Amino acid sequence: MNLRDFPLTLFPVGSFQAWPAAQKIGGGAALAGPAQTVDWSAGGWWVGEIGGVELWTPDHFRVWRAMLMHHASGGQLVMPFIDDPQRPMDDPALGPTTSRFNDGTSFSDGSAFAFARISFELAEPAREGDTTAIIRRLVGRPLLGGEYWSFDHPEARHRVYCIEALDDEDASGRREVQFGVPLRTDLDSGAFADFERPRLTMEVAGDPQSYWPNVKPAFEAEVGFRFIESFDYL
Structure with missing residues (x-):
C-alpha cells in the first residue's frame, strides 16, 4: 500500500x-412497540x-x-x-524516559533519546470484526473511556477505534474494552495500541x-x- x-x-x-x-434502515411500523432498524x-x-x-x-x-x-x-x-488534550496522559511522577546509544553513550551535551510515555498493547489475540478486546497498560494513566486509539494492521495499515466502555483494570494492568468501529483484521497478542498518535x-x-x-x-x-x-x- x-x-x-x-x-x-x-x-x-x-x-x-x-x-x-x-x-x-427502518423496518416499517410494528404491530406493537417501536419499529425495528437494521444496520x-x-x-x-x-x-x-x-x-x-x-x-x-x-x-x-x-x-x-x-x-x-x-x-x-x-x-x-x-x-x-x-x-491531543483528550488522549490518555502520561504519569509525570515516573520521570523522563530516555534511551542511550548501544554502547551506553549519549549526545555530546549529555542528552539522550526520549520516547513515548503512553504505552498499551493487546493482552490477548483479537479477531477481525471484534468489538471487544483485552488490553494491557504498560505505561501511562488508566483509561476512562471515549479515547481514540489505532493499530498499524499488517495489511489494512493504520485504523482508528474509539472506546465505548471498559471493565475494571486488574493488578497486571489488563482490562477488557468495548470499542467501535469493528476491528479491521486479526491481531496477535502484544500488538501495539497507539493512544498517543491515533x-x-x-x-x-x-x-x-x-x-x-x-x-x-x-x-x-x-x-x-x-x-x-x-x-x-x-
Whole structure:
C-alpha cells in the first residue's frame, strides 16, 4: 500500500471532526412497540473533515498540491486524529524516559533519546470484526473511556477505534474494552495500541475543486477536505 502521512506539522489544522458513519434502515411500523432498524454498514466506518488550513508560502502550496496528486494517482493518505488534550496522559511522577546509544553513550551535551510515555498493547489475540478486546497498560494513566486509539494492521495499515466502555483494570494492568468501529483484521497478542498518535488510512472525498487551492490576494488560500476511511486493501 502506497502511503503518505498528512503533514500536520506543516499544515496546522483550524478545525477537525471525525465520526463513525453507518446506514440504518427502518423496518416499517410494528404491530406493537417501536419499529425495528437494521444496520447495513457492518458496524460503520470513519468519516471526517478538516478545515482552516492556511497556505501562504510556496512550500505550503507545493506540498499541498503534491499530496493531492499522490491521492489522485491512487496513493493513500494517513490522517492523524487531532485529539491531543483528550488522549490518555502520561504519569509525570515516573520521570523522563530516555534511551542511550548501544554502547551506553549519549549526545555530546549529555542528552539522550526520549520516547513515548503512553504505552498499551493487546493482552490477548483479537479477531477481525471484534468489538471487544483485552488490553494491557504498560505505561501511562488508566483509561476512562471515549479515547481514540489505532493499530498499524499488517495489511489494512493504520485504523482508528474509539472506546465505548471498559471493565475494571486488574493488578497486571489488563482490562477488557468495548470499542467501535469493528476491528479491521486479526491481531496477535502484544500488538501495539497507539493512544498517543491515533491515525487513519483514508481517502479524500468530494469534488476536487473544493479542496484544490483557490488562491486570493496576496497569494494565500484556505483549504480543507472531507475524508473517508479507505478499504483499498480488501
